[in-house]
Every structure is written in C-alpha cells, then in structure tokens.
Amino acid sequence: MTAISDEKRGSGGSIVVRKDAMRILAHSATEDVTKLLQAVALPNHEFLREPESGLVMMRGRIGGDGRAFNLGEATVSRAVARLMSGEVGFGYTLGRDQDKARLMALCDALIQTEQFVGDIEARVIAPLRTALSQRRSRQAAETAATKVDFYTMVRGEG
Amino acid sequence: MYVAVKGGERAIEHAHRLLAHERRGNPDTPEIALAQISGQLGLAVDRVMSEGSLYDRELAALAIKQARGDMIEAIFLLRAFRATLPRFGASEPLDTARMEVRRRISSTFKDIPGGQILGPTFDYTHRLLDPQLAENSSPEAPAISEPLDMAMPRVTDILGRDGLIEPSPQPASDDAAVGDLTREPLSFPADRDLRLQNLSRADEGFLLAMGYSTQRGYGRNHPFAGEIRFGEVEVEFFAEDAGFAVPLGSIELTECQMVNQFKGSATEAPCFTRGYGLVFGQCERKSMSMALVDRSLRARELGEEVLAPAQDEEFVMSHSDNVQATGFVEHLKLPHYVDFQSELGLLRRLRKEFAEGISDEPVREAAE
Known part of the structure; x- marks a missing residue:
C-alpha cells in the first residue's frame, strides 16, 4: 500500500496528538464516540477507503525483550477519510467494528485541521480519555487489593 | 470396485437440522448470548482465541456457541474463518514490560x-463445588486499595543485570525476517521463532502433557517459575498509508518466564537458562507449559543430549496442533469403503490359502 499522494498536511494536531487520540478512540465504545461526535458540526467529507476488516499478525519478543516471533493474528478494521479541505485521516482498530474505523478516520482527519482540532479534543477525546482513565484506575485499584503483604513471624524474644 | 458415494444428502441435511435443535437445548430455558459466553465463560473464550490463533473475543464466543462447547470444534471454526480475511501486515513487537498488569x-x-x-x-x-453458583449469584464488589506504582521489571531483567541469566537472543538486524508457519510449511530444524509460534497456538492438553513429562524426567529442565504475568498490552501497527505506527487498542496476554538449570563452559561463566511462554488471553497453565517445552526444545542449541519426546522439535511441532490432529484422527470416520473392500478381499484370499495349506499339508505345518 502506498501513501496517499494528494494528502494535505493540516496545520492542526501533530502526530503525537493524533496518536494519542487514536489510542483513546481505539479503547472506546463506538456508541460513545458516535454520541460525542454529534456535538461537533461535521464538515463535508468522503471515505477514500471504505471500511474493511482483515488481520494483523501480533508479534511478541523471545524472552519478552529479544528477537521477534509471530504470536497469532487479530482482527483489525480500517478506513480512510478525506475532508473537502483535503486532510486525510486514518482509522485503525482491533476488531471487526467497521463503523468504529470510519469514525476514527474522520476524527483523525478533523484533528489535522486548525478549525476542528480544539473541538474534537474538547468534545470527543477529553471525555473519552477521562472515562478510560477512570476504568483503568478502578481496575488498578482492584488489582492492587490482591497484592500480597508478607509478614515475618517473630520467634522467641529475639 | 466402485462404491457409490452419492446419496445421503437428505440424511445429512436432516442430521444438521437435528444438530441445530440439540444445540438450542430445552427451548423453555433462555438462549445463551455471546456476551454471556464472553463474560462468564471468559477462559473458554481465551483458550479458543489462543489455539484458534485469532484474537477476537466475539468470534471466539460465537464459535463456542456454534460448537456446543466442543473446544476443538470451536478452534477449527475460528481457524477456518481466519482463512477468509486478508492480512494487513504484522504489528510492532508487543512490549510486555509495559503491560497493564492484572496478575x-x-x-x-x-x-x-x-x-x-x-x-x-x-x-x-478450596476446589469445593459452590452450590450458591447453581442459583443466581451476586458476588461482593471487588476490594480496592491504592493503585500500585506500576513499574514492574521482569524477574529476568533483574537477574540479567548481574549476568546470572542468559540474555534473550537478539536479531541479527532490525529488519531480520520473522518465520511464519502460516505462510511456509514447517521444515526441520526449526528456529526458535517458529517453535514459539507453533507452541503459542498448540493444544493446551498436549503442551501440558509435554511440559509435565519434562518434570517427570523425560528431558529434565530443573525449572523455576521466575515470573508469570497477565494483563493488557497496547498494540501498534505501522500503517504505510498513515506513515507512522498507529495504536490499535490492547490485547490480553499471559507471559511466563521460566528460569532453568545453568549452563556454562570453559570460556563462559555458568548462568541460568530461559524458557519463554506467551499466549493470548488468561491462559496461565498453557503459558507455563509452553515455557517448559520452549526450554526443552532448546536442547540441541544448549548442547544437551536429545533423548525425550519434549526435546524433539519434530515430534512436538508435528503433533501440537489440535486442528491438524483432529483432522487426521477424525478422517477415519469418513467413507473408506473402497480401501476396506480391497483389504477385505486380500484377507479372504490369505485365509483361503491358509485353510488350503492346513488341509493339504497338516503334518509339515505342525512340524514347523
């Protein structure tokens, strides 16, 4: 697959910002993204690549930090969106939810525009980030409660 | 001899209808939903994903439902589905050191x-059956405490700092090829990357028995469970169209680091050796078995004598896949009428010759 040649580099979010948004969106439910995106007046756009599902081979490392090996595949869906202003966005997510890939591609395109980067962050990504971090914190707290506290039995008068 | 193989279509159709009926069970009970299988039989789903070699909880739950709980049938269904999808590529190697650890x-x-x-x-x-679960259960909410400092170095990294354990094998170069047994047929000797791929999708029961055999003396490893961890790991995929590695979400993995008997030589100080297990989902028994067998299969590399089945990569890798194994075992129930007729004909002739031989020369036969 070749890079899309007429891609316009928007003046909005950098790759770091885009990756962060992609990560948050990939961890969120499609219904939640759909609902939040309704608060944004979406500009005209099209899908350069309609959503499709396929496989990505997951790779591990021997010993956790050595040479790579193929672990097994996972289902992945992807889509490519383009705004009429030219920005091209990519949506990639684990699973077979093609609507999610479509929404992610659209968000990625919007984040690249100066006009929408703030809106998408404030109205879509920020609430999802908060929800994700709450889920993570709750799970971390439940996990922490199962940590073993060793104590030593003291014998005699020392 | 020609034996008709046509016919039976109607019987087959009716058998499948009967199967669907049996699958549903008593219609007065609620039908089981995929979310229930995924949520309440989660370890079954993990096993099907691991041995089906396809990470997709919903599909694995569907396969379990369709297979009526027959795990190998479900794994077979998942493998067959996998073959219908295009492959986009391979992920960046997963970093288990950055796992959101749950165990x-x-x-x-x-x-x-x-x-x-x-x-x-x-x-x-206590492994006592819980009669409360026979009714509707409402378990207590999980206990919580202050989240931990999540920095959790691997035990092998700690040992590695002092050189007490061998380092993991490093690639010859950054873009070194990674073997893929779904693309090329197996050939022996197989490198460790191919062996680990094979073991990660292997039948849990087979790996368990092989790992157990090493503990009982058939290829002794002298293992310690250095570390077992389970949790979520973020996945990234280098998307050529985007031009950078995109996050895809995270998957659950179980990793086992076995610390095994020393190795040393005239030129190298003795150090522990490693066996590694990495499996989709929460499959602890399997990741431990995998680490034991990974180590035993390194016999030749470590200059150990190959004496036991668990040290023989051709034996292990050729028999570990339950889809292949079930295909070959179960094909015996398909019509073998022609083969069997020829065997029957041969046997009848031999028996006839035998009987004629006895009646013709009873004395000589007895003398022998």
Missing part, C-alpha cells in the same frame, strides 16, 4: 519489585 507472581523472589499480585485466580481456592 503477576514470582516463585523465585518473595520481595520482587512491584510485588506479588494475585489478581483473579483459582489459586488458593
């Missing part, structure tokens, strides 16, 4: 940095 234990160090975290485990349960 992490070590049997080698009590005071391991990050601590011993039991997580959701059957360990220390």
Whole structure:
C-alpha cells in the first residue's frame, strides 16, 4: 500500500496528538464516540477507503525483550477519510467494528485541521480519555487489593 | 470396485437440522448470548482465541456457541474463518514490560519489585463445588486499595543485570525476517521463532502433557517459575498509508518466564537458562507449559543430549496442533469403503490359502 499522494498536511494536531487520540478512540465504545461526535458540526467529507476488516499478525519478543516471533493474528478494521479541505485521516482498530474505523478516520482527519482540532479534543477525546482513565484506575485499584503483604513471624524474644 | 458415494444428502441435511435443535437445548430455558459466553465463560473464550490463533473475543464466543462447547470444534471454526480475511501486515513487537498488569507472581523472589499480585485466580481456592453458583449469584464488589506504582521489571531483567541469566537472543538486524508457519510449511530444524509460534497456538492438553513429562524426567529442565504475568498490552501497527505506527487498542496476554538449570563452559561463566511462554488471553497453565517445552526444545542449541519426546522439535511441532490432529484422527470416520473392500478381499484370499495349506499339508505345518 502506498501513501496517499494528494494528502494535505493540516496545520492542526501533530502526530503525537493524533496518536494519542487514536489510542483513546481505539479503547472506546463506538456508541460513545458516535454520541460525542454529534456535538461537533461535521464538515463535508468522503471515505477514500471504505471500511474493511482483515488481520494483523501480533508479534511478541523471545524472552519478552529479544528477537521477534509471530504470536497469532487479530482482527483489525480500517478506513480512510478525506475532508473537502483535503486532510486525510486514518482509522485503525482491533476488531471487526467497521463503523468504529470510519469514525476514527474522520476524527483523525478533523484533528489535522486548525478549525476542528480544539473541538474534537474538547468534545470527543477529553471525555473519552477521562472515562478510560477512570476504568483503568478502578481496575488498578482492584488489582492492587490482591497484592500480597508478607509478614515475618517473630520467634522467641529475639 | 466402485462404491457409490452419492446419496445421503437428505440424511445429512436432516442430521444438521437435528444438530441445530440439540444445540438450542430445552427451548423453555433462555438462549445463551455471546456476551454471556464472553463474560462468564471468559477462559473458554481465551483458550479458543489462543489455539484458534485469532484474537477476537466475539468470534471466539460465537464459535463456542456454534460448537456446543466442543473446544476443538470451536478452534477449527475460528481457524477456518481466519482463512477468509486478508492480512494487513504484522504489528510492532508487543512490549510486555509495559503491560497493564492484572496478575503477576514470582516463585523465585518473595520481595520482587512491584510485588506479588494475585489478581483473579483459582489459586488458593478450596476446589469445593459452590452450590450458591447453581442459583443466581451476586458476588461482593471487588476490594480496592491504592493503585500500585506500576513499574514492574521482569524477574529476568533483574537477574540479567548481574549476568546470572542468559540474555534473550537478539536479531541479527532490525529488519531480520520473522518465520511464519502460516505462510511456509514447517521444515526441520526449526528456529526458535517458529517453535514459539507453533507452541503459542498448540493444544493446551498436549503442551501440558509435554511440559509435565519434562518434570517427570523425560528431558529434565530443573525449572523455576521466575515470573508469570497477565494483563493488557497496547498494540501498534505501522500503517504505510498513515506513515507512522498507529495504536490499535490492547490485547490480553499471559507471559511466563521460566528460569532453568545453568549452563556454562570453559570460556563462559555458568548462568541460568530461559524458557519463554506467551499466549493470548488468561491462559496461565498453557503459558507455563509452553515455557517448559520452549526450554526443552532448546536442547540441541544448549548442547544437551536429545533423548525425550519434549526435546524433539519434530515430534512436538508435528503433533501440537489440535486442528491438524483432529483432522487426521477424525478422517477415519469418513467413507473408506473402497480401501476396506480391497483389504477385505486380500484377507479372504490369505485365509483361503491358509485353510488350503492346513488341509493339504497338516503334518509339515505342525512340524514347523
């Protein structure tokens, strides 16, 4: 697959910002993204690549930090969106939810525009980030409660 | 001899209808939903994903439902589905050091940095059937405490700092090829990357038996469970169209680091050796078995004599896949009418010759 040649580099979010948004969106439910995106007046756009599902081979490392090996595949869906202003966005997510890939591609395109980067962050990504971090914190707290506290039995008068 | 193989279509159709009916069970009970299988039979789903070699909880739950709980049938269904999808590529290697850990234990160090975290485990349960679960259960909410400092170095990294354990094998170059047994047929000797791929999708029962055999003396490893961890790991995929590695979400993995008997030579100081297990989902028994067998299969590399089945990569890798195994075992029930007729004909002729031989020369036969 070749890079899309007429891609316009928007003046909005950098790759770091885009990756962060992609990560948050990939961890969120499609219904939640759909609902939040309704608060944004979406500009005209099209899908350069309609959503499709396929496989990505997951790779591990021997010993956790050595040479790579193929672990097994996972289902992945992807889509490519383009705004009429030219920005091209990519949506990639684990699973077979093609609507999610479509929404992610659209968000990625919007984040690249100066006009929408703030809106998408404030109205879509920020609430999802908060929800994700709450889920993570709750799970971390439940996990922490199962940590073993060793104590030593003291014998005699020392 | 020609034996008709046509016919039976109607019987087959009716058999499948009967199967669908049996699958549904008593229609007065609620039908089981995929979310229930995924949520309440989660370890079955993990096993099907691991041995089906396809990470997709919903599909694995569907396969279990369709297979009526027959795990190997479900794994077969998942493998068949996999073959219908295009492959986009391979992920960036997963970094298990950055796992969102939900369980992490070590049997080698009590005071391991990050601590011993039991997580959701059957360990220390009394293995008594719980009659309360026969009715609707409403378990207590999980206990909570202050989240931990999540920095959890691997036990092998700690040992590695002092050179007490061998380092992991490093690639010859950054873009070194990674073997893929779904693309090329197996050939022997097989490198460790191919062996690990094979073991990670292998039948749990087979791996368990092989691992167990090493403990009983058939290829002794002298293992310690250096560390077992389970949790979520973020996946990234280099998307050529985007031009950078995109996050895809995260998957659950179980990793086992076995610390094994020393190796040393005239030129190298003795150090522990490693066996590695990495499996989709929460499959602890399997990741431990995998680490034992990974180590035993390194016999030749480590200059050990190959004497036991678990040290023989051709034996292990050729028999570990339950889809292949079930295909070959179960094909015996398909019509073999022609083969059998020819065997029957041969046997009848031999018996006839035998009987004629006895009646013609009874004395000589008896003398022999």
